[in-house]
Amino acid sequence: MKKGIVFNIQKYSLHDGPGIRTTIFLKGCPLKCLWCHNPESIRVDREISYSKNLCISCGECMKACPVDAVKLHREESILDREVCIKAGECAEVCPTNALEIVGKEMTVDEVVKEIEKDKVFYQESGGGVTFSGGEPLMQWEFVYEIAKVCKEQGIHTAIDTSGHVKWEAIDQVRKVIDLFLYDVKHLDTDRHMEMTGVSNLRILENLERLAYLKEKVYVRIPIIPGMNDEEDHLRALGKWIASMGLKEVMLLPYHKTGMDKYERIGWKYQIPDVPEPRDEEMQRMKKKFQEEGITVKIGG
């Protein structure tokens, strides 16, 4: 039985495709976007997350840790991430879930079982399952297996992807995926590299191939002020999307809600000074795309 690493299963998900959905968040991502709001998703293996505000300094974690990576200092637990071997015993005993393991190995059956639980809601609302991450296609065989069972059961399937994977992965999963939520961050390769740590060549090429094959695609563009929201760039992006015959775009305004997640896994937030885009700016950008005959939605 195929297994994968899942870090969250979100029920009543309303912004990752049509209707009421269940979103499966898979761990691991080849990109390292500066604004990433799921930083715990980037590494493939599991993380220990620590929420300071929940800690009641009971010291149970200290007792449980096999390598003495946790110390109690001034009424809070300090996790030495250099020493930590991510055994997870601390999280098991933590009474308030201040310490939590992010990333759980699950079988295809286990994930399918969770998806099936909300079948009645998918039927009523025209919803289904969405694979997200991380980059779900880093575990494309796992996604394929799950989505195949879903399709057999008549459950609508969507995938939220960065597109930064080999074409074979996309080509395989598209047999069992109804809708691609395809992220495009920047048309310029150098800028893309600065923003995400990788080149955009494969991403753009894969999207062109999906469009050529007439797959159902919604292009999702995160709007990061000062990085990709220049008028020229958005106009070029709109023209390019329209030229491929794609009709739907979602503009996702940058938000800072993921900031405290960085602290929880011991990382530093890269762009604390970037402002969240204002509503009227978003409306202005929306118009740019509409001029190309594209249907635009702000938010997912």
Place this chain on the structure above:
Amino acid sequence: MKKELRGMNARVKKLRAQSETTTPKISIERARLVTEAYKQHQGKVSIPVLRARTFKHMMENKTICINEDELVVGERGEGPQQAPNYPELCCHTLEDMDIMDKREKISFAVTEKVLEVQKKEIIPYWQGKSIRDLIFNEMTEEWMECYAAGIFTEFMEQRAPGHTVGDDKIFKKGFLEIKEEIKGELDGLDFMSDPEAYEKQEELKAMDLSADGIMIFAERHGKKAMELSRKEVDPKRKKELERIADIAFHVPKYAPRTFHEALQAYWFVHLGVITELNTWDAFSPGRLDQHLEPFYTKEIEAGTLTREEAKELLQCFWIKFNNQPAPPKVGITLQESGTYTDFANINVGGLKVDGSDGVNEASYLLLEVIDEMRLLQPSTNIQVSKKTPNGFIKKAGEIIRKGWGQPSIFNTDAVIGELLRQGKTIEDARCGGNSGCVETGAFGKESYILTGYFNLTKILEITLHNGVDPRTEKMIGLKTGSPKDFNDFDQLMEAFKTQLNYFIDIKIRGNHLIEKLYANYMPAPFLSTVIDDCIKKAKDYNAGGARYNTNYIQGVGIGTITDSLSAIKYHVFDQKKYSMDKLLDVLNKNFENQEPMRQFLLNKTPRYGNDDDYADSIMTQVFNSFYEAVNGRPTMRGGTYRINMLPTTCHVYFGSVIGATAEGRRGGLPLSEGISPVQGSDRNGPTAVIKSASKMDHLKTGGTLLNQKFTPQMMESDESLDHLTYLIRSYFKLDGHHIQFNVVDAKTLRKAQEKPEEHRDLIVRVAGYSDYFNNLNKSLQDEIIARTEQKMI
């Protein structure tokens, strides 16, 4: 198309303001009239006739009130917001009256004059003779102990059975016709061979007298309106008063002919029912949109009524409900139902008797009225069947998202399923619906009495103490063994079931007695005239005259007991993290110095409300045990016992008598409400709550109550109303009975708690009804704040 005027007009605004700003007070008039009638007739006539003469005496002599500018007339007291007392049911002591006057919440002003009458006329006659006195005299010691321990409450100890709803006959028949029917039965009595012929005769005579009573009451309104119109200088109002007089001379003597007459006819009957006795859940008009639709359509087509006029009349009608606070309660009854709301509940939508969609023009008009009036009373609900158009649900959603808790939403298909399971005909089932909070009934044909709340979690506490109530250290249960000796979870469940059955026996035995007391001493001949088949059977409503008779016991705290059992099963028996000894010791000490353990139990227990079978299967075990203990037992009126799952405000009282529980709840705090999960324990969103709740077999109940709290942001967009509709449809596909949404954020509620004076208008959903946040006591306010806010991720 002409743009419809929105909002209340000046008249309605004025009447609404009067209703909202008048301080509730006690009216002693009814108590005086009852006492006069009893002094005159008691011992000289049969008891049904005594009750009917008493009713007629009240109808002939009570003050007639016609408020300035109103179009629908009649009050229960001498004016708006005046509540009478019912000394034959519960004779308030002077101390009771003083508490009523001074208590911080749900108070009633008591004037010196009222106090004087109570002291000199009422108490001397009724002390020791009220139904309440009889009940407490007759109850066994074990019943009294259980009652004091908070195992159960008793609905009928100071209010009468009622729990019924009118049907279309009030809109189709006059009381002259009803009198004819009574006469027919009287004429047909067989004194030669029917051993009950005398009792039947007395009951029919009583019904006939009370029919006279209601017609006299209406006529007196007619005369009063004439008198006022003669003095009136404003020609417009003069005309209105003349019209009111015409109507009051016509209905309810004859069947109503117009929309206005239909409303007034119902209102007279409503006042009759709630004046005759202090019935639980007042009385309700049932499927109001369907009853009104023929009048509405006919008059709109004939051009004798405009939509705006119909709306104004409905709004005046709404205010009449709001003018009647539930009569004052004391003691445990106040704790289980701490509200001014008298639970009249109006059904909109649903199905017609032939099974087709019942939504009509009047349904949409009623929704508009609900939206604009924003009143606590009457409660309102929409009935949703698979045939109900989505547009209708969305229209209701637009009101729901405003956050004041109305209308609530019922699954008509499930309601019909419940009624059919209980043996009703398909026609009677389709004409039924819901009243009170969530109770299912065959309107106009069923007496479906709630007899008391039942504290499921308390039974577990007593089981864990081998029959002893740890609060009082009294042995009130059975010795089912020390839990330390239980080898597995099943043994615990077996012991729980044994205790449960034992306490249900005590409750039902007490109920039997109370039923007899009401049947023998407190018949309701007026109510009996409007509920089938009391006339045909020549039998009183309180003696089993209705076509269907059902008694309910209402289970409270299923979320709390489930999580508590889940914690014991998981941590003691499965994971063996704690011994039973250790756990019980910590619970007995209310988690003192054991915060990490409390947190561990809170956060690491499989909890109900997360679509997790581990916990949910325990919920179904508890539910089934309760069902098996109660369902199918006979009542003393020839009916059957059933279960309901609702709390009103009783989850707060029941929590106050229970110590710490194994899922981390501290002693004394409220229990979970309805079938909702424990406040804050549902962490997987609304679909998971719905899935968990639907694992209960709702069709085996006569009502369940599920409250969901949403933040206002979740309901902002048009799309969110679609999502709301999908959630409702899904829950109902899974046979869920009822769902309601509280759309207000915790921040607003906290602010309102700090500065009540700035939030006087804040209305929230409590449990099956709405109330002003300011009217709730602190622990209930806290409990509502703690209910999970389903946030968007």
